[in-house]
Amino acid sequence: MSSTLTVNVLIALAVVVITGRLVGVLLARIGQPSVVGEVLAGILLGPSLLGRFLPGIETRLFPPAVTPALGVVAQIGVVLYMFAVGVEFDAGTLRKRAARFVVVSQASIALPFVLGLGIAALIRPEFALAGVPYVAFSLFMGVAMSITAFPVLARILTDRGLTRTELGVAALTCAAVDDVTAWCLLAIVVGVTRAAVSSGMRAAALAAVFIAFMFFVARPIAARFANVDQGDRVSYETMTWTLTGLLVSAVVAEAIGVHAIFGAFIYGAILPAESALGRQLSIHRVPVITILFLPAFFALTGLRTQIGLMTTAHDWAICALITGAAVAGKFGGTVAGGRLVGLPWRFAARLGILMNTRGLMELIVLNVGLDLGVLNPRLFTMMVIMAVVTTAMTGPWLDVLQRGAATPVEVKAG
DSSP, rough: OOOOOOOHEEEEHHHHHHHHHHHHHHHHHHTOOHHHHHHHHHHHTTTTTTTHHHHHHHHSSTTTHHHHHHHHHHHHHHHHHHHHHHHHHHHGTTTTTHHHHHHHHHHHHHHHHHHHHHHHHHHHHHOOOOOHHHHHHHHHHHHHOOOOOOHHHHHHHHHHOOOBHHHHHHHHHHHHHHHHHHHHHHHHHHHHHHHHHHHHHHHHHHHHHHHIIIIIIIHHHHHHHSSSSSSOOOOOOHHHHHHHHHHHHHHHHHHHOOOOHHHHHHHTTOTTTTTHHHHHHHHHGOOOOIIHHHHHHEEEEEEETOGGGGGGGHHHHHHHHHHHHHHHHHHHHHHHHHHHHHOHHHHHHHHHHHHTSHHHHHHHHHHHHHHHHHOOOOHHHHHHHHHHHHHHHHHHHHHHHTTTTTOOOOHHHH
């Protein structure tokens, strides 16, 4: 990387972080999570606003050579963040709860998936690109409607201090299962699009094997290794090997077609949360991730959004239809699944609101669809708007249902 490019990347990163922080502070006054401000900051700095009215400044701040480099920084940041989330996510607390949360998670996928298939049938004549198979377009819309943004949800729970509460554990568990399932479905969709269904099924099978290996084989080894150090001191050797394991896990997950961030999260989850190593690597001990790296990722997604493509009332009506179906499907499916396994109405409703959070994972999926030619830029923009709106809805809805509810209680392992 040349010195000029390095300076440009640093300037772009500084502008993104500062703008995201300022917008986040303003939105926090109306109960919005900081991540919404960071995404909106990217939209404001990108072609939707700055590029439309002051294109020279946008080009100056974000020249074409900067975007790929900024993307690398953002990807590294989100991998590190998901690892830190995994460290705080004590998998031992799920032994008596996992089964019913899997049921809830699958219900939260099924209903929006079906609604996505219906919307695909409705809009395909207008929005599907030539040569895209009907099955591929329909399945992709179903998967895109089913996504829960795991990292965004984790960020919201962190901001609200809910990560280790009963609701937080339930939400993270459902979201983890939900997105792993969605990524396996996405692998199948990619295979269908490329006329190779067997490759998609193979990716799904390998993902299941990888998860089982990490929890049943790697976890005991990692737990023993994490407890080598005494007291609160962690040696450089332990930290080095731990971070090496993180990178290997992320690479393996990416190689089998799931996504590197799941490998990072799963590796964090197999480490003992209460060990010295776990405490050292918890989110609040590594603020550089949430303050510097993660905003770069959310802002970068905003830079790719072109709201100017939405030019007619018809476009906005389709966007509203997609958003409404996404909300109804995710919330309704989660509540129905929650009630089916005996969760209280209020708890199931709050869980449904959290599961309706989208953003990061949704945008990753949408970019895959754009790259494959399944989505055109206009439909891509509509789906991005849906992701931002559903994420922005989470805080206010949760506040309404939280009124009068019992104080969240931390879940203890054991």
